[in-house]
Amino acid sequence: MSAQQISAPPDMAARKKITLTDLRRKKEQGQPITMLTAYDYPTAKAMDEAGLDVILVGDSLGMVVLGYPNTLQVTMEDMLHHCRAVARGAQAALLVGDMPFMSYQVSIQEAVRNAGRFLQEGGMEAVKLEGGRERAETIRAIVTAGIPVMGHLGLTPQSIHQLGGFRPQGRRAEEARRLLEDAFALQDAGCFSLVLESVPSQLATIITQQLEIPTIGIGAGVGCDGQVLVTHDLLGLFDRFTPRFVKQYAQLYPLMQAAFAQYIAEVQARAFPSREHSLEMSEEEWHSFLQHIQSLSAHRWAETAVE
Numbered sequence: 001m002s003a004q005q006i007s008a009p010p011d012m013a014a015r016k017k018i019t020l021t022d023l024r025r026k027k028e029q030g031q032p033i034t035m036l037t038a039y040d041y042p043t044a045k046a047m048d049e050a051g052l053d054v055i056l057v058g059d060s061l062g063m064v065v066l067g068y069p070n071t072l073q074v075t076m077e078d079m080l081h082h083c084r085a086v087a088r089g090a091q092a093a094l095l096v097g098d099m100p101f102m103s104y105q106v107s108i109q110e111a112v113r114n115a116g117r118f119l120q121e122g123g124m125e126a127v128k129l130e131g132g133r134e135r136a137e138t139i140r141a142i143v144t145a146g147i148p149v150m151g152h153l154g155l156t157p158q159s160i161h162q163l164g165g166f167r168p169q170g171r172r173a174e175e176a177r178r179l180l181e182d183a184f185a186l187q188d189a190g191c192f193s194l195v196l197e198s199v200p201s202q203l204a205t206i207i208t209q210q211l212e213i214p215t216i217g218i219g220a221g222v223g224c225d226g227q228v229l230v231t232h233d234l235l236g237l238f239d240r241f242t243p244r245f246v247k248q249y250a251q252l253y254p255l256m257q258a259a260f261a262q263y264i265a266e267v268q269a270r271a272f273p274s275r276e277h278s279l280e281m282s283e284e285e286w287h288s289f290l291q292h293i294q295s296l297s298a299h300r301w302a303e304t305a306v307e
């Protein structure tokens, strides 16, 4: 896709900060909510300028940026480092930080403290955490501390070993019933929104219709109130695998490879840097410098001759 085919970003001067109220209003008015993941300053800036509603600093960064096989090794420090970069790049989008594995499971007190770090040290405005009814008490405590929480149901990558891999969830009637109940439990606990990952479209649509809070789908069909994708998947930057529900809006990985290969070839052939990419001294300064060198070497020669 060429740059001309992508519509121009909205007028940035007119963009206001997106709040939880804006998301709720979008749901009420049937306007889809847009969300993507970002992990660095330039990506966050480009998304913000394109008019995105919500930026999630997802723990998916463990896989797409840090090269881990899953999200389980991601730490609070990893998350906060990337959150700060994103916060410096985004002005208007609502910023959500993903709580990593073991940052909210051990105790409610630790969960509240870690959630607070996302706001105090990471520049985020809300946190996201995975799980259903078993997380309700933790979510209630975090929300009571004044920190907005986004829930995450369906395929919850931090439980891959329990789920038996990256598999769709809620395909059987009994599982679907549990997911609907969990969705209500998270809403009752105070979540302002809910990610539904890799669940059948019919189920995601019913959950969306039943809830007052907006749902954000990833592999959950068009019936959700909003959509999210992992940006490296959308840009074709992650070469390990691409889930079926991902649409690639660009293929940047081959473009990067081609650029690197061309750079290597040009450096090896001394074609880079050419004159236009080099600095030069003025004739006058260069001559003055040459004279200095010449007098220096004449002096050195005289010294050697005396010895």
Ligand code: KIV
Pocket: 037, 056, 057, 058, 059, 060, 061, 098, 152, 195, 197, 218, 228, 229, 230
């Ligand atoms: O970590 C992440 O990127 C996520 C999205 C897939 C919702 O949780």
